[in-house]
Amino acid sequence: MAEPSQHEITQLLRAWSEGREEARERLMPIVYDELHRLARVHMGRERPGHTLQTTALVHEAYLRLIDASVENWNGRVHFFAVCAQMMRRILVDWARSRQSLKRGGNLRPVELDDALVVSPQPEVDLVGLDDALRALETVDPRKCRVVELRFFGGLSVEETATVLAVSVETVMRDWRLARSWLRRELTSGKSNDA
Amino acid sequence: MTPERWQEIERLYHLALEHGAGQRADFLARSCGQDEDLRKEVESLLASDEGADAYLQAHPADLAAQALAWDEARRHQPGQTVSHLAHLGRYQIAAELGTGGMGTVYRGTDPAIGRPVAIKVIAGVARSQDAAKLRERLRREARAAGALDHPNIVTVFDVGEDEEVTYIVMEFIQGVTLDELIQQTDGLLPSERALTILAEAARALDFAHARGVIHRDIKPGNIMVRADGSVKLTDFGIASVPAAATLTAPGDLPGTPSFISPEQLRGLEATARSDQFSLAVVAWMLLTGSKPFEGEHVATLLASIAMKEPEPSILLSTESDHVLRRALEKDPALRFASCSKFVEALQGACRPAVATSSPREKLPLRWIGVITAGVILAISLIVFLRRLGREAGNQAQKTAPPGVTIPAPQTVKRQPPPTTPSVTRVEPLPQPGKVRTFSADGLPYVWIPAGSFAMGCSPDDRECADDERPSHNVVISHGFWIGQTETTVMAYKRFARVTGRPMPPEPMFEGRPLNRGWHDDRQPIVGLTWGEGEAYCKWAGMRLPSEAEWEYAARGGDFQPRYGTPDAIAWYADNSGHKLLNSTDLWHAGSARYLEALKLNQNGPHAVAEKAANAFGLRDTLGNVWEWVNDWYAKDYYAGSPDRDPSGPSGGALRVLRGGSWYNGPRFVRVTPRHPNTPETRSVYNGIRCAGDSLSDKS
Numbered sequence: 001m002a003e004p005s006q007h008e009i010t011q012l013l014r015a016w017s018e019g020r021e022e023a024r025e026r027l028m029p030i031v032y033d034e035l036h037r038l039a040r041v042h043m044g045r046e047r048p049g050h051t052l053q054t055t056a057l058v059h060e061a062y063l064r065l066i067d068a069s070v071e072n073w074n075g076r077v078h079f080f081a082v083c084a085q086m087m088r089r090i091l092v093d094w095a096r097s098r099q100s101l102k103r104g105g106n107l108r109p110v111e112l113d114d115a116l117v118v119s120p121q122p123e124v125d126l127v128g129l130d131d132a133l134r135a136l137e138t139v140d141p142r143k144c145r146v147v148e149l150r151f152f153g154g155l156s157v158e159e160t161a162t163v164l165a166v167s168v169e170t171v172m173r174d175w176r177l178a179r180s181w182l183r184r185e186l187t188s189g190k191s192n193d194a
Numbered sequence: 195m196t197p198e199r200w201q202e203i204e205r206l207y208h209l210a211l212e213h214g215a216g217q218r219a220d221f222l223a224r225s226c227g228q229d230e231d232l233r234k235e236v237e238s239l240l241a242s243d244e245g246a247d248a249y250l251q252a253h254p255a256d257l258a259a260q261a262l263a264w265d266e267a268r269r270h271q272p273g274q275t276v277s278h279l280a281h282l283g284r285y286q287i288a289a290e291l292g293t294g295g296m297g298t299v300y301r302g303t304d305p306a307i308g309r310p311v312a313i314k315v316i317a318g319v320a321r322s323q324d325a326a327k328l329r330e331r332l333r334r335e336a337r338a339a340g341a342l343d344h345p346n347i348v349t350v351f352d353v354g355e356d357e358e359v360t361y362i363v364m365e366f367i368q369g370v371t372l373d374e375l376i377q378q379t380d381g382l383l384p385s386e387r388a389l390t391i392l393a394e395a396a397r398a399l400d401f402a403h404a405r406g407v408i409h410r411d412i413k414p415g416n417i418m419v420r421a422d423g424s425v426k427l428t429d430f431g432i433a434s435v436p437a438a439a440t441l442t443a444p445g446d447l448p449g450t451p452s453f454i455s456p457e458q459l460r461g462l463e464a465t466a467r468s469d470q471f472s473l474a475v476v477a478w479m480l481l482t483g484s485k486p487f488e489g490e491h492v493a494t495l496l497a498s499i500a501m502k503e504p505e506p507s508i509l510l511s512t513e514s515d516h517v518l519r520r521a522l523e524k525d526p527a528l529r530f531a532s533c534s535k536f537v538e539a540l541q542g543a544c545r546p547a548v549a550t551s552s553p554r555e556k557l558p559l560r561w562i563g564v565i566t567a568g569v570i571l572a573i574s575l576i577v578f579l580r581r582l583g584r585e586a587g588n589q590a591q592k593t594a595p596p597g598v599t600i601p602a603p604q605t606v607k608r609q610p611p612p613t614t615p616s617v618t619r620v621e622p623l624p625q626p627g628k629v630r631t632f633s634a635d636g637l638p639y640v641w642i643p644a645g646s647f648a649m650g651c652s653p654d655d656r657e658c659a660d661d662e663r664p665s666h667n668v669v670i671s672h673g674f675w676i677g678q679t680e681t682t683v684m685a686y687k688r689f690a691r692v693t694g695r696p697m698p699p700e701p702m703f704e705g706r707p708l709n710r711g712w713h714d715d716r717q718p719i720v721g722l723t724w725g726e727g728e729a730y731c732k733w734a735g736m737r738l739p740s741e742a743e744w745e746y747a748a749r750g751g752d753f754q755p756r757y758g759t760p761d762a763i764a765w766y767a768d769n770s771g772h773k774l775l776n777s778t779d780l781w782h783a784g785s786a787r788y789l790e791a792l793k794l795n796q797n798g799p800h801a802v803a804e805k806a807a808n809a810f811g812l813r814d815t816l817g818n819v820w821e822w823v824n825d826w827y828a829k830d831y832y833a834g835s836p837d838r839d840p841s842g843p844s845g846g847a848l849r850v851l852r853g854g855s856w857y858n859g860p861r862f863v864r865v866t867p868r869h870p871n872t873p874e875t876r877s878v879y880n881g882i883r884c885a886g887d888s889l890s891d892k893s
Contacts, residue, residue: 139195139196139197139200140197140200140204147250150250151250156494158691159494167694168694169694173208176211176243177204177207177208177239179243179246179249179250180207180239180240180242180243180246181239181242182249182250183242183246183249184238184239184241184242187242
């Protein structure tokens with residue numbers, strides 16, 4: 001497949017921001033490949049565990065993929081929404097594989113120092129979160145999107161409202177309830193295990 | 195769970211949150227009736243809401259970086275890293291100095307001549323898909339920097355390759371990066387020190403620019419400061435000579451997001467002025483301790499660099515703020531001609547603010563090296579004497595600011611009459627108050643010193659209405675801040691955006707829109723109720739002024755009905771439209787005629803600060819729009835007003851507006867008219883100007 005041009009990607013982004021969901025489906029693999037390509041380049045440059053890296057990657061991906069001269073703020077926000085979904089996928093895959101490593105799965109241990117894998121905030125059970133989000137999506141897809149954009153994409157309330165075309169108040173209400181619900185699901189899940 | 199059930203849970207959850215914690219159980223028991231499951235469900239969600247503030251709040255950026263790295267590492271066996279090597283080419287490696295820009299830097303020695311060197315390595319170049327491109331970029335860096343021979347630029351000696359590792363050999367600098375220096379000093383680098391560093395960096399950049407080399411990545415990590423205080427720019431790491439610029443693919447744009455220029459963000463070629471922008475970001479950081487553009491993640495940061503103005507900082511004087519904003523213009527053409535021009539302007543603007551030490555130390559440092567001791571002594575004396583003089587002058591001003599004393603009637607007569615058209619009084623202001631931007635609305639505020647004045651009908655004013663009498667002495671016991679201009683549409687838009695409040699209905703005058711779509715941001719906001727005005731000021735961290743404060747500030751120490759000719763100081767009915775009118779005559783012809791004439795003549799509010807300032811530096815106190823003040827209105831309030839800090843009647847049906855508007859005739863271009871309105875009134879003539887208190891003077 002020929003590499004899509006900046007122009008095409010910009011068009012896809014615009015189509016999605018106008019509500020055409022199929023455009024997002026076409027964008028996803030392009031963004032995914034690009035993030036990985038950039039990650040590869042950066043791997044050679046910087047030490048693992050560099051915090052700024054992800055955001056820098058997304059930024060760089062945006063500049064590479066999108067014809068920034070014709071795109072507007074709206075387009076940028078939607079692009080970051082795609083990245084949010086990618087990030088969810090990458091993170092959850094990673095978390096799942098770490099789980100399987102711990103359980104003695106046959107994935108070859110990689111030479112990344114596990115000691116570097118330190119998170120400043122209390123560790124979130126990403127796999128559990130992903131499962132809970134799937135459950136939430138069946139009854140209330142919008143709340144699932146809100147969490148995806150806010151947590152995985154790092155979008156602000158205002159940016160999230162722009163992407164979802166709802167009011168800021170709605171996002172804040174959705175976010176609050178979704179958080180309560182997810183927190184309850186995850187903690188009750190743990191207590192069941194114990 | 196069905197969506198209907200979920201909706202019911204959601205509804206009750208939010209309703210319960212509106213109740214106090216103590217009443218929620220009752221509320222739920224009432225609302226859920228027999229449905230125990232529903233009640234339990236909502237209750238457990240509410241319990242989970244407790245203390246959930248931090249939950250999922252942080253973006254897992256670091257985790258994501260790990261995840262991406264892991265994903266890649268699965269496919270690519272990591273090779274030997276440089277840290278295990280004792281040698282690179284003929285150079286001995288001693289220790290790792292740090293990681294930055296595009297690679298890791300090591301300390302080493304050139305055994306041939308025993309010279310200490312710094313070696314910058316790009317490990318993993320060979321494994322990268324873009325190995326050839328990266329290597330070429332590295333060589334280009336060496337060539338670009340190697341062509342620069344300047345005391346403030348790190349010298350490049352050599353570039354080489356060893357076992358798939360590409361490296362650059364540079365002058366070894368004993369010192370710290372500006373980043374480290376900022377950390378060492380807790381971000382409190384003295385202004386003079388900061389300005390010296392900026393000046394040397396600017397000289398180095400101008401030197402490079404004159405030779406066609408753009409740094410492209412100016413940031414504190416690339417500015418080295420040696421023990422003797424001298425500065426070395428390093429890492430012309432992504433600099434390129436224009437001829438080789440084609441190698442940079444569009445969008446393939448390294449650089450540090452916080453310091454990158456808007457044009458580089460847009461993928462345009464970096465120029466000398468892009469470096470100036472980045473240097474100005476560094477300058478802002480050094481002088482205020484915070485970055486001019488921030489965002490909670492990269493999208494907001496980039497958006498802010500691309501289109502927002504920096505939030506004003508209380509640590510910047512108005513002059514420094516102006517200089518920095520010019521260097522931070524989005525349009526490179528509007529910035530300074532060179533980096534040195536920018537820093538010189540900044541030095542000029544900062545000098546009064548940093549002049550706190552002894553006179554000798556205040557000499558610009560760059561003079562010192564070039565003049566002999568005798569000359570130093572002579573100049574020091576002159577500067578010292580001059581400064582003494584200036585301080586004496588300041589002292590004189592401090593002891594006698596305008597309006598502080600209550601003048602006896604004969605003193606009033608001796609006051610120089612303010613009859614000159616005030617255009618000539620704008621620059622410089624005769625007695626300017628301090629101007630600062632510190633509030634959430636980003637508008638400039640002027641410091642009004644405490645004092646006393648005669649409030650109400652001015653002496654010899656024949657146009658006073660009954661409610662302006664009697665003239666009475668009032669003491670304003672505390673200094674206060676007041677808006678230099680009326681609150682603008684732009685400031686109110688920010689308020690609306692941040693708080694989610696709506697803009698007021700668009701202003702229509704006799705069926706004609708005055709500011710369609712709130713298009714003109716520079717105009718004063720109109721159509722606010724009193725409550726909305728108060729809410730705005732509160733949000734800005736301010737309040738509405740009292741009526742007495744308003745008049746005291748509007749007078750600017752003057753005792754006349756107005757501080758200049760109406761046309762020079764105010765937008766009012768005669769001059770606020772397409773053609774000049776004689777509104778007084780029109781008024782006498784009847785209100786229908788008046789309205790019709792103003793409508794046809796397209797009268798309306800104008801951008802703020804176009805007319806001359808009063809002696810405190812305030813604009814548009816008279817004319818343009820009426821301004822809500824905090825006081826209730828009583829016609830006879832002046833007769834029984836307290837003489838210290840009067841704050842108006844304790845209640846009433848009407849609030850006061852002051853200052854006249856674009857709609858009113860010259861009779862209202864006076865400091866004393868009082869205009870009562872019900873607080874709910876929205877009018878195309880009514881706006882606001884906030885005031886605020888302060889323990890210090892916020893300087």
